[in-house]
Amino acid sequence: MTETAQITIVVADDQAMLRGALxxxxxxxPDLRVVGVASDGEEAVRVVAETNPDVCLMDIQMPGMDGIAATRVARAANPGTRVLIVTTFARPGYLRSALDAGASGFVVKDAPVEQLADAVRRVHAGLRVVDPALAESSLFEGANPLSEREQQVLRLAADGRSAATIASEVFLSPGTVRNNLSAAIGKVSASNRAQAVRIAQDKGWI
Structure with missing residues (x-):
């Protein structure tokens, strides 16, 4: 197959060994060509802008700008580039967030390379590719019940920050932060803040 017929790819993953292996x-x-790699979301956006690939393979959990935010930015700047999420974290909430951000596909990293290559080809052809088991679980999980503000304060609470500390970081009153945390705890049917964080993380809601 000639080089002009090749599908050009950028691989974005924060793990150097995995990035190189992929x-x-x-x-x-023979029909795929990697034209760039990136170690975080901001670099992914930059490399996509520089190389204008057909497909960007995007991890989700990366330092700084995560893969979902990077997908949204990259798609807005380079609408001709399709994004295929490739992640270890098969969480329904991540799937919904990724598709909402403009991703065309979502596969897990333990998929065989032949399956990944086929997913790249299908996404490039304009099709949507989603891991079947994850798609099924996503239907039963429902949409993320948390508001953007509730997601924000719950993420900040994940490492044990106090309401006062969170309040100073997001420019809200401690009372407003406590109200948001309380609402989040109720929406995910948790009994306390730590449990709410675990549930929301497991479902990919934060």
């Missing part, structure tokens, strides 16, 4: 395996496919 790139090397995809390069073995």
């Amino acid at each position: 790139a090397a395996l995809l390069e073995l496919e």
Whole structure:
């Protein structure tokens, strides 16, 4: 197959070994060519802008700008680039957030490379590719019940920050932060803040 017919790819993943392995395996496919790699969301956006690939393979949990935020920015700046989420975290909330951000597909990292290569081809062809088990669980989980503010304060509470500390970081009153935390605890049917964080993380809501 000629080079002009190749599907160009950017691989974004914060784990160097995995990033290199993915790139090397995809390069073995005659119709795929890796034109750039990135170690975090901001770099992914920059590399996509510089190389204008057909497809960007995007991890979700990366330092700084995460993969979902990077997907939204990259798609807005480079609408011709399709994004395929490739992640360890098969969480229904992540799937919904990724698709809402403009991703065309969502697969897990333990998928065989042949399946990943096929997902790249299908996404490039304009199709949507979603891990079947995750798609099914997403239907039963429902949408993220948390507001953006509730997600924000719950993320900040994950490492044990006090309401006062969170309040100073997001420019709200401690009372407002406590109200948001209380609402989040109720919406995820948790008994306390720590449990609410665990549930929301497990479902990919924060």
